[in-house]
Amino acid sequence: MSLPYRIPAGSPLDRGWRLARVAAVVVLVLALPYLVATFQLSQITSALILAVAVVGLNLLSGFAGQISLGHAAFFGIGAYTTGVMTVTYDYGAWTSFVVGMLLCFVVGVAVGLPALRVQGMYLALVTLAVGVLLPSLIRRFDDLTGGSSGLFGMELAPPDTAYFAGRAGETVWMYYVTVGALVLSCLVVWNLMNGRMGRAVVALRDNEAAAIVMGVNRAFVRTVVFGISAAIAGLAGSLFAVSAGVLTPESVSLLLTINLLVAMVLGGRASFWGPVFGGLIIYFVPIWTSDLSQGPISGVLFGALVIALVFLMPGGLTGGLTSLVHRVVVVEPRPPVDLNEDPVPDAVPPDRPEGPGEERVPAGHTATG
Amino acid sequence: MSLLEVRDMHAGYGGGDVLHGVDLTVHAGEVVVVLGANGAGKTTLMRAVSGMIPRRGSVELDGTSIVRESADGIVRRGVAQVPQGRGTVVDLTVEENLRAGAHVRRGKGLAEDLDRWFTTYPRLAERRRQKAGLLSGGEQQMLAISRAMMSRPRLLLCDEPSLGLSPLLTEELFASLTSINQELGMAILVVEQNAMIALGIASRGYLLEVGDLGPSRPADEIAADDSIRAAYLGA
Amino acid sequence: MDLFVARVVDGFNNGVIYGFLALALVCVYRGTGHLNLAQGEMAMFSAFTAYAFYAAGLPVVLAILGACVVGFIAGGVVERVLIRPLGHHADYSILLVTIGLFLMLNAGAGVIWGGDPLPFPAPVPSTPDDYISFLGTRLRYQQILVFVVLVVVMVGLFLLFRFTRLGLAMRATASNPDSARLMGMRVNQINGLGWMMAAGVGALIGALVAPSTTLTTGMMFNFLIYAAAAATLGGFDSPVGAVLAGIVLGVVENLVGSYVDWVGSDLKQAVALVILLAVLMVRPTGLFGTKKVERV
Numbered sequence: 001m002s003l004p005y006r007i008p009a010g011s012p013l014d015r016g017w018r019l020a021r022v023a024a025v026v027v028l029v030l031a032l033p034y035l036v037a038t039f040q041l042s043q044i045t046s047a048l049i050l051a052v053a054v055v056g057l058n059l060l061s062g063f064a065g066q067i068s069l070g071h072a073a074f075f076g077i078g079a080y081t082t083g084v085m086t087v088t089y090d091y092g093a094w095t096s097f098v099v100g101m102l103l104c105f106v107v108g109v110a111v112g113l114p115a116l117r118v119q120g121m122y123l124a125l126v127t128l129a130v131g132v133l134l135p136s137l138i139r140r141f142d143d144l145t146g147g148s149s150g151l152f153g154m155e156l157a158p159p160d161t162a163y164f165a166g167r168a169g170e171t172v173w174m175y176y177v178t179v180g181a182l183v184l185s186c187l188v189v190w191n192l193m194n195g196r197m198g199r200a201v202v203a204l205r206d207n208e209a210a211a212i213v214m215g216v217n218r219a220f221v222r223t224v225v226f227g228i229s230a231a232i233a234g235l236a237g238s239l240f241a242v243s244a245g246v247l248t249p250e251s252v253s254l255l256l257t258i259n260l261l262v263a264m265v266l267g268g269r270a271s272f273w274g275p276v277f278g279g280l281i282i283y284f285v286p287i288w289t290s291d292l293s294q295g296p297i298s299g300v301l302f303g304a305l306v307i308a309l310v311f312l313m314p315g316g317l318t319g320g321l322t323s324l325v326h327r328v329v330v331v332e333p334r335p336p337v338d339l340n341e342d343p344v345p346d347a348v349p350p351d352r353p354e355g356p357g358e359e360r361v362p363a364g365h366t367a368t369g
Numbered sequence: 370m371s372l373l374e375v376r377d378m379h380a381g382y383g384g385g386d387v388l389h390g391v392d393l394t395v396h397a398g399e400v401v402v403v404l405g406a407n408g409a410g411k412t413t414l415m416r417a418v419s420g421m422i423p424r425r426g427s428v429e430l431d432g433t434s435i436v437r438e439s440a441d442g443i444v445r446r447g448v449a450q451v452p453q454g455r456g457t458v459v460d461l462t463v464e465e466n467l468r469a470g471a472h473v474r475r476g477k478g479l480a481e482d483l484d485r486w487f488t489t490y491p492r493l494a495e496r497r498r499q500k501a502g503l504l505s506g507g508e509q510q511m512l513a514i515s516r517a518m519m520s521r522p523r524l525l526l527c528d529e530p531s532l533g534l535s536p537l538l539t540e541e542l543f544a545s546l547t548s549i550n551q552e553l554g555m556a557i558l559v560v561e562q563n564a565m566i567a568l569g570i571a572s573r574g575y576l577l578e579v580g581d582l583g584p585s586r587p588a589d590e591i592a593a594d595d596s597i598r599a600a601y602l603g604a
Numbered sequence: 605m606d607l608f609v610a611r612v613v614d615g616f617n618n619g620v621i622y623g624f625l626a627l628a629l630v631c632v633y634r635g636t637g638h639l640n641l642a643q644g645e646m647a648m649f650s651a652f653t654a655y656a657f658y659a660a661g662l663p664v665v666l667a668i669l670g671a672c673v674v675g676f677i678a679g680g681v682v683e684r685v686l687i688r689p690l691g692h693h694a695d696y697s698i699l700l701v702t703i704g705l706f707l708m709l710n711a712g713a714g715v716i717w718g719g720d721p722l723p724f725p726a727p728v729p730s731t732p733d734d735y736i737s738f739l740g741t742r743l744r745y746q747q748i749l750v751f752v753v754l755v756v757v758m759v760g761l762f763l764l765f766r767f768t769r770l771g772l773a774m775r776a777t778a779s780n781p782d783s784a785r786l787m788g789m790r791v792n793q794i795n796g797l798g799w800m801m802a803a804g805v806g807a808l809i810g811a812l813v814a815p816s817t818t819l820t821t822g823m824m825f826n827f828l829i830y831a832a833a834a835a836t837l838g839g840f841d842s843p844v845g846a847v848l849a850g851i852v853l854g855v856v857e858n859l860v861g862s863y864v865d866w867v868g869s870d871l872k873q874a875v876a877l878v879i880l881l882a883v884l885m886v887r888p889t890g891l892f893g894t895k896k897v898e899r900v
Contacts, residue, residue, distance in 0.1 A: 067696075114884055114885050122836065125639075125880065128832065129877035129880050129881055130881075132877060136873055137874065140868065254829075258707075262700065262703060265697075297715050298711070299710065300711045302711075303706070303707030303709075303712075307686065307701050307708075310700050310701055421785065421786070440786065441788045444788030449786075452782070457783065458780045459779065461772070461776060469773065470787055472769065472772070517786075520788060
């Protein structure tokens with residue numbers, strides 16, 4: 001048998017292959033709490049929280065093609081909304097999650113407004129400004145936010161069952177909540193990108209003038225995508241607040257934005273699995289590099305790694321994995337001839353069936369493996 | 370020996386070749402026209418000759434191969450191009466565009482050349498301190514031609530100069546190309562869709578059909594050919 | 605009154621640094637049309653290089669010039685090795701590479717020179733008595749020097765862009781690289797030169813402001829953001845605009861921070877950013893930038 005092995009799309013083998021992948025992920029997710037120590041599970045949870053934020057950034061920057069250097073601000077708004085509401089005003093954590101997301105959506109739409117006028121580098125600067133503003137606002141209103149000394153005591157109490165009891169149980173609970181949030185935000189992005197809105201988003205990114213002529217409401221699409229992207233980042237912030245239990249202005253600084261951006265591109269821009277890989281990389285790689293060597297050398301290694309990956313894996317980790325998998329297995333579109341009917345003329349492209357689990361990624365971008 | 374000698378040139382944009390083995394000759398001092406419909410590969414031909422896209426085969430200028438030369442190196446060897454859509458630098462003033470056009474020469478004679486083109490196109494002289502982006506289509510085309518001429522080329526390439534111009538302006542423009550050819554002895558290679566007017570100033574012509582270039586024929590013979598009239602001249 | 609003047613002067617001195625670094629950003633933008641996020645860290649690293657030369661026994665002025673030369677060359681190497689191979693339209697990749705550089709230089713300076721602030725001598729006398737009285741406030745020699753050098757560099761760049769063949773080529777390349785190639789310009793070399801000039805100017809800034817800010821790995825971090833704001837307000841293609849915008853930002857920021865209680869010192873820097881946002885809403889190409897004009 002010669003590689004790559006070719007599988008026709010829609011065949012039982014193809015469906016099986018898809019099902020196997022989904023099943024593998026589900027099993028892995030459910031098994032993890034039993035496989036790793038509590039401490040490691042909390043690390044994975046932290047990485048997945050970052051992944052949620054990257055999912056939000058990826059919607060804006062990956063799919064819609066708008067650079068943002070300010071996503072730490074949305075993360076921060078979510079985090080501090082939860083912090084202030086639960087600690088200072090005694091609201092429930094879940095309520096604060098919803099309020100934080102709504103607030104982020106509104107702020108996101110507001111930031112999206114200048115994005116209608118400015119593009120590219122100027123948009124990067126506008127968002128950079130927003131990202132730098134937030135920490136100073138937090139310091140200024142320190143009676144509310146605790147300022148530089150921070151905000152403490154956020155938590156998300158687990159349901160009162162034996163399974164989630166004790167410190168270990170709390171960690172498992174937080175892990176499941178985070179996985180749930182990640183799945184939810186992925187589904188939101190997926191639905192968005194596979195519908196009418198998604199086509200509008202891609203059309204605007206690839207050829208704005210043509211998209212407008214086709215009747216895409218540019219202002220609506222751009223601002224709403226900005227808002228949703230911000231709300232997802234805000235959800236990640238809220239999760240961060242309750243999982244870390246402590247918030248300082250430094251935790252939502254420009255460094256976080258940089259990490260999110262690096263995670264997005266390294267994971268694979270405009271792909272659905274990319275953010276998950278990216279979140280894991282950005283959380284664990286600095287830990288490994290600092291294991292390899294002490295002190296600031298780890299920073300040098302991390303920077304070098306970022307540059308190296310840009311050159312070695314331009315499609316991100318998802319792109320790299322996809323091409324690796326494609327050396328072994330290729331799913332081919334179904335041939336255009338249907339046995340029950342007359343042969344279809346060659347000019348008509350084969351229509352791919354829209355089965356469950358079917359992933360469709362905008363042309364020109366890497367599909368997930 | 371001919372000025373430009375292209376043999377079996379292939380070129381394209383990565384997704385496959387657009388030109389499949391093109392032969393083309395331009396002698397010193399003559400005007401040659403390449404006619405072709407939309408999508409025949411006219412712009413690709415121009416960009417391949419000027420080195421803006423990768424090409425294979427043989428391209429010689431005065432007997433020296435330039436097939437490996439970079440685009441800026443080809444300009445320095447004396448081939449100037451007026452690209453489609455004019456390619457003026459919109460953020461520079463009219464005069465700065467002309468000075469930039471003379472980039473490959475060292476200072477000598479720059480002032481005289483500026484004078485010459487401002488005399489040829491008085492409308493440019495009136496607007497010499499304005500940003501090129503503010504010029505009308507016709508003025509930009511004049512600017513593009515004089516900018517190309519500022520490098521004192523041996524061969525001038527014009528990519529659809531009539532694009533977007535009114536019939537009157539087109540006529541004016543081709544008249545000035547004729548005088549550039551006659552007064553300066555400049556060799557000019559024009560690709561055009563507007564066949565009638567282009568054949569009027571050329572001595573020889575080629576027909577470009579989806580990436581293939583036939584043999585050249587005298588311009589008046591092409592103009593008199595009924596099948597070509599039907600295809601290109603709309604008559 | 606005296607206090608007011610002192611506050612203007614303080615803001616002015618900050619603004620000079622913003623404007624200076626903005627000049628470096630403008631040089632890169634002139635070349636490649638990109639924002640180099642690592643510009644501030646390159647300047648910081650160069651300041652440490654100057655310190656190394658000084659510690660090795662060179663006179664201060666020579667140490668600074670030496671760091672400028674090293675920076676100039678290093679800028680070219682970075683462009684050639686890390687930026688040029690990515691191609692002209694790889695915005696994201698270039699942004700990421702500059703982020704990677706940022707992280708490497710920041711951490712690298714810490715590895716080589718440690719995390720503690722180092723004393724860096726000024727090239728002019730700078731004891732507490734070395735100042736000129738001006739409207740009742742003190743202008744220190746050191747601050748005057750930075751300003752004078754800034755003006756010299758700014759005028760130099762202005763003349764270069766406006767009146768020389770090379771400057772014209774740089775402007776043509778930034779505006780329309782394809783047309784520039786068709787005019788026989790070596791676009792890649794010109795881009796490289798932009799990076800070299802930016803890094804050289806950055807080295808000058810780093811070494812000149814190090815005596816006032818003390819030499820630390822974080823010394824340029826905040827400046828970069830305000831420099832980017834200044835370059836934006838000034839319009840990325842105008843050296844004079846960038847410097848003026850930097851100074852205006854510095855002064856306004858300090859006055860608002862001093863006189864508006866609600867703002868105070870915490871939100872002082874936010875003022876610059878709010879100005880930036882407001883201006884971009886009204887004039888997307890900045891206050892002094894040329895509007896891209898195009899008629900078809």
